[in-house]
Amino acid sequence: MKKIILLALACAVSAPALSADIAAGKAKSMMCAACHGTDGMSMIPMYPNLKGQKAQYLEKQLRDFKSGARKDPTMAPMAMPLSDADIKNISAYYASLK
Numbered sequence: 001m002k003k004i005i006l007l008a009l010a011c012a013v014s015a016p017a018l019s020a021d022i023a024a025g026k027a028k029s030m031m032c033a034a035c036h037g038t039d040g041m042s043m044i045p046m047y048p049n050l051k052g053q054k055a056q057y058l059e060k061q062l063r064d065f066k067s068g069a070r071k072d073p074t075m076a077p078m079a080m081p082l083s084d085a086d087i088k089n090i091s092a093y094y095a096s097l098k
Helices: 002-018 022-036 055-067 075-079 084-096
Strands: none
Touching: 022 084, 055 075, 055 084
């Protein structure tokens, strides 16, 4: 029982540190709009829709573009200047769109 209480406390304390700022993600996503659409729905068939994608998936893709694990001549320079917070916020923003 003590372990469950400690786990619950740890989660409660760390949750704010792990939460994303959707408003900041929306503001930062303006750079994505040219290819992925202002609402995350691309009008260009070769670019994927981001609206409604899972945040963890989007975070992984952005981190992979940034690190070079996933290669793309367009996305690599877009992802490179993003901080971890930017990546989390942008991903949360697109995930919040239904």
